[in-house]
Amino acid sequence: MSKTTDKEADFEETLAELEKLVAKLEDGDLSLDESLAEFKRGIDLTRQCQTVLDQAQQTVDELTKPDDPDSLKAFEPDA
Numbered sequence: 347m348s349k350t351t352d353k354e355a356d357f358e359e360t361l362a363e364l365e366k367l368v369a370k371l372e373d374g375d376l377s378l379d380e381s382l383a384e385f386k387r388g389i390d391l392t393r394q395c396q397t398v399l400d401q402a403q404q405t406v407d408e409l410t411k412p413d414d415p416d417s418l419k420a421f422e423p424d425a
Contacts, residue, residue, distance in 0.1 A: 353398060
């Protein structure tokens with residue numbers, strides 16, 4: 347069983363919160379002001395998730411392009 351890093355846990359928690367927020371917005375029971383506030387929160391959560399995904403993609407790219415000397419970087423495992 348693999349250990350979950352803080353970054354992975356944060357991503358999972360953020361994604362879960364975003365999913366709940368979307369469900370709340372889809373229900374349509376919120377006022378306009380509440381909907382706008384939740385929408386803004388959703389944008390922030392989406393940006394947080396996208397940042398983590400971009401970092402993961404960069405790591406994958408670095409690991410899968412060993413023939414490109416410009417992409418080689420010393421591996422620094424998470425503690």
